[in-house]
Amino acid sequence: MPFDFSLPVRVTDWRDRIARFVDDVVIPREQDAFAAGVDDALRKELQQEAKAAGLWAPQLPADLGGGGFAFDEAAVLLEEAGRSLLGPLALNCSAPDEGNMHMLHMLATPAQRERYLLPLAAGDIRSCFAMTEPPPGAGSDPAALRTTATRTSGGWVIAGDKHLISGAQGAAFAIVMAASPQAGGATMLLVDAGNPGFVITGHARTIDAVSLGGHCRVRFDSAFVPDDAVLGAPGEGLRYAQVRLAPARLTHCMRWLGAARRAHEIALARSVSRSVFGAPLAEHGMAQQMIADNEIELAAARALLWQVAWQVAQGDKSTEASSRAKVFISEAVSRVVDRSVQLCGGLGTSEELVVGRIYADVRAFRIYDGASEVHRMSIARRAARRARADG
CATH class of the missing domain: 1.20.140.10 (Butyryl-CoA Dehydrogenase, subunit A, domain 3)
Known part of the structure; x- marks a missing residue:
């Protein structure tokens, strides 16, 4: 069984260009960012430069404006971006957006794709993933979910508390994991940040300092979302x-x-x-x-x-x-x-x-x-x- 670890020319080209971009454009911004904090103004500035350099989102499919690399090829490129803590942010391959884009690409309806995935892939907005809860809620054990999604006329009502939700401050939307006994299991729902039931109640003071949007405490205070806010099928979260x-x-x-x-x-x-x-x-x-x-x-x-x-x-x-x-x-x-x-x-x-x-x-x-x-x-x-x- 042959093992071939040689890299395609296109991968080595992007790797070398990302290395130069990180060294010449991203690393010089680090000290100011560490002192003042990472904000959306810096994100947009770096992302604009990454787009201009033709180095946008190597992990995303080409039809979403990304590099179109296979997952094993992306391993080479995301490592190179990660040499600076700001590098993945610049190339739109940072958490939690990178994971959310992948899931939306796999599960979103055409309407959800248009409303959430395309602007996220373009770097026009940010997102968060709301699963972790204060004890005794879900953490390492997702089956311990206490936040609930209850069916109602025309949609769902979400109630419960989340914490350590990375990037929630300033996110345009959240993918929320909630227990839904009526559906026979957990359900994922898309909740806009402008929803009156989406309430950021505080920030955890963590030892890391480069995560854009902090690690937030979020309350879903009887947040109503319509049926088309379900990501995938109810109960399959x-x-x-x-x-x-x-x-x-x-x-x-x-x-x-x-x-x-x-x-x-x-x-x-x-x-x-x-x-x-x-x-x-x-x-x-x-x-x-x-x-x-x-x-x-x-x-x-x-x-x-x-x-x-x-x-x-x-x-x-x-x-x-x-x-x-x-x-x-x-x-x-x-x-x-x-x-x-x-x-x-x-x-x-x-x-x-x-x-x-x-x-x-x-x-x-x-x-x-x-x-x-x-x-x-x-x-x-x-x-x-x-x-x-x-x-």
């Missing part, structure tokens, strides 16, 4: 969530792998230029171990990511492979960034070298889209079932 969550886990891996690589590049450059105790840092054994471990884990994470992205591109809908990749890569990139901070010393904890900012932002990756422990539980249960079947 948990099944549809896998349409979004499995690929979204991997696109997170792509972007964060790029950020970890950037942290390592900064630490490596500092290690060869900074002398301590009479020799460059890179010549000291303990530093060499950290450098080597970073090189190994970046290569291992990329190899696993490419394999699973290829499986998805071939039509594999299994979530187990994406769970394995998400656990390994989220923990590997955390270790890479942590070592990079250590190699950079005191300045590694600051935003001046960017490594400190990456360190703070990457920590949550081991929790969202399924905490490592939840994925491990699922992987172990599947392995045990196979062992029992084989026995």
Whole structure:
């Protein structure tokens, strides 16, 4: 069975152009953005420049204005965009919009496509995905949903509280996951931000600082939506969530792998230029171990990511492979960034070298889209079932 890891010319062309764009256009904006905060004005400015450079949304189909790359090809390009925390935002391949665009592309009716997907794909609006709830509601266990969607004349009434909803402030709409016992399961609904029952009640103060629109507490206060606001079929929301969550886990891996690589590049450059105790840092054994471990884990994470992205591109809908990749890569990139901070010393904890900012932002990756422990539980249960079947 042959393994071909060579990249098509079009992929290497976009990769190299994205690298230059990130270096020349995006990275120079970082310090001002970290100091003042990321806002929609910066998003629109960067996205306009990405469009002008012909580097818009590599993961989107061409008929939506994107690059039209296959999922495994997009792995190369989203990693390159992720070298700056602002890069995915500039190229319109950042969370939560990237995952929402994918799901809308798979499930939206023609009218929903026109109203929500096309402007989202064009960067004209932003969105959010409202599933996570305050305890004891849904978090790692989506079956614990407490927000409800109740049928009424001509539509649905949504009631309940959500929290840690990324990007909710300033989003044009939300995809809301709600329990709907009348439909026999959870239902996904599209709710416009202008709906009087869509109420942002506060912001969580989290350690990351580059997420546009914050991580919000949202109340759905008897929010009425018409029947055509249902995304897909009523009662099928948990099944549809896998349409979004499995690929979204991997696109997170792509972007964060790029950020970890950037942290390592900064630490490596500092290690060869900074002398301590009479020799460059890179010549000291303990530093060499950290450098080597970073090189190994970046290569291992990329190899696993490419394999699973290829499986998805071939039509594999299994979530187990994406769970394995998400656990390994989220923990590997955390270790890479942590070592990079250590190699950079005191300045590694600051935003001046960017490594400190990456360190703070990457920590949550081991929790969202399924905490490592939840994925491990699922992987172990599947392995045990196979062992029992084989026995």
